[in-house]
Amino acid sequence: MTSRAASLPPDEASRRFVVNVGSSLVYAVLNTGIMFWYIPFLLKHLGVAAYGMVPLTSAFVMFAAIVCEGVNGAIYRNLAIDLNRGDLSAAQRTFNSAVILTIAVSCFLLIPIVPLVWLFPQLFEVPPDLERATRFLIAGSFFTALIFIIGSPFDASSLITHRFDVRNAVRSAVALSKVGIVALCFHVWPASLVHVGLGVIASALLGLGGCVIAWRRLTPQLRLQLGAVDLHRFRPLLNFGVWSAVNTAGMLLLMQVDLLMVNALFGPTMTGRYGALLAFAVLIHTLAEVVVPIFNPAIMARYAIDDFTGLRWLLQSAIGLLAFGLALPVGLLCGLGRPLLSLWLGPDFAELDALLAILVAHLAVNLAGRPLAYLLSAHNKVKQQGLVTLALGVVNIVLAVTLALWAKWGVLGIAAATAIVWTLKNTLFLPVYAARVLGLVWWAFLPRLAGGAAAVLVVALAGRALTAMWSPLDWIGLAAMAGAISAVYAITLLALVIRPDDRRLISRLIFRRTHG
Known part of the structure; x- marks a missing residue:
């Protein structure tokens, strides 16, 4: 395939608008239905205090989203520009460099994650009988964040090719699997936050698999090649990613810290x-x-x-x-x-x-x-x-x-x-x-x-x-x-x-x- 063939028409998003918006509407309706059912379901089976640990752990794990969004934004921007300009060789180097970078970043994040998981009950108001289950839940939430980082280069394919229908299909499967596993566990065993954590972990793995399949189908010109890793690509990716992460950190302080303060106060x-x-x-x-x-x-x-x-x-x-x-x-x-x-x-x-x-x-x-x-x-x-x-x-x-x-x-x-x-x-x-x-x-x-x-x-x-x-x-x-x-x-x-x-x-x- 030539580099020009690899480039994407500038108005591809416009030409696919009906399909993309239609699939996004289906996903939005599905998410709305899940929300209206899932929250009362958890409140009924877990109680208000135990349920509070679910959004609390999600808000706490958002610090990992700082890195997630920084890496994801850098990968998407550079890869999209390479492909839209028809430079397949540059796109190959960007993609493979991004894969190595995300793995390295995920390994580095394990250093603060392990002590944070252990210390979480001491940092926040957690009911004493829920400490172990809450630790498992937050560990599962951090695992999801790391999977998201590793999947970022593969997830970019559906964005760059404007295939939001594929992207929404994967996200819908993830949402359904997360609540489905929890509902099944609650039906078989006494309700526990551990089951919520299992749902989070399993759905994250399913999402990664879906992203990899979408990458293979939508961008076959992008292949995993260790020889295509370019150390010079790390600098622009990291430079954009760092400032994107700073912006994300600010947004999280605006949008996510409120629940942490409610818990503390x-x-x-x-x-x-x-x-x-x-x-x-x-x-x-x-x-x-x-x-x-x-x-x-x-x-x-x-x-x-x-x-x-x-x-x-x-x-x-x-x-x-x-x-x-x-x-x-x-x-x-x-x-x-x-x-x-x-x-x-x-x-x-x-x-x-x-x-x-x-x-x-x-x-x-x-x-x-x-x-x-x-x-x-x-x-x-x-x-x-x-x-x-x-x-x-x-x-x-x-x-x-x-x-x-x-x-x-x-x-x-x-x-x-x-x-x-x-x-x-x-x-x-x-x-x-x-x-x-x-x-x-x-x-x-x-x-x-x-x-x-x-x-x-x-x-x-x-x-x-x-x-x-x-x-x-x-x-x-x-x-x-x-x-x-x-x-x-x-x-x-x-x-x-x-x-x-x-x-x-x-x-x-x-x-x-x-x-x-």
Whole structure:
């Protein structure tokens, strides 16, 4: 195969839009169904305090995700540029160097992981009778992180070839196997956190196998060749990876440290209650994953061929569509949170509707800006982004403790700090810096983000007003209320908000036209 044949058409993501979004929708629906079943299932069989160890260990292991995302971002960027430019020889060197690098990094991470697993019950509030099971669970979670790192070079194939259908099939199998193994173990033996750990480990191995199979099928031109390892490739991979990791560290301080602080300040029971509500934030992230990652290959492809006009057009429309699209589910959760929590987890959780609103209200704006982060990665502008994000992550911790203890807001203060600081980053820094990189006016992306925030407020107020007049007593009533709000919102959006550029983007993606 020639190097030119190995390159990918710049608008491949656009031509595969329908299949990719369709598979992502299926994955999002599957994840939503699993979430609504799995969390009450664990709460019922384990209890609130024991269940709290599940999201707590996941949040703690997120430090390994700093390395995961740094390595993954570096591999994807360099490999995508090599293939989009048709340089198969360079792609071979990048791929094989990345494989060796990920194995070395995983081995190095074992040094801090072993003592952290042992000391975890001493670092956090863990019920005494759950210490051994919790250690096993966190060991399994760390194992999953290492498997993710090792699988990064293989996982990049489905992204670069824009085969999100294959990627989502693997992720769906992983999600089903994780909960399926736990359900089977709970059926055969008394429920234990050990079974949750077994599900995590088995699903990680299944995911690695799926990534390897996808790599062999989608990118046969990329082969494992020890002779293709290029020591000179380590430096650009590590350089980009380090600053990408710094950015990820800041994001984790913004997005993941809240549950750790809840455990430290308010104990395991509140950790379980807070962790259950965090699932809705994860749900919104999952919905964003339906579309957001599809723009990444398109952005990278346009950057590789210096199509900066196409980049500006794509980003402005993408941000608007994401902001207004996410505003509906976010607004519904804010407006209908009390009856939703009462029906799903029981009346005891209904009083946490304000906490739910704080956890999700900012997500429409903050997730809509993600394509701008892809732009900065393409331009290798991750250093500045990483430093700002890390600094704001530290600010988030200080503000969270201040609001929770000094201002006496309790857990609401921890959630509010995350919402405030993350929104500041994605309104005052990210869009302004991205506009500067593209040579646009500093406020170029802000109107669409502001529109998304306004849409969240309108939908939330509509939900609050309806529930004040008539509180739904069952799922059918709640669904009817949400459906009515959604219908009015969709009609208004199509008639008054969606711009000609947005319609053109949707049309070109769906009908597989390319942007010239």
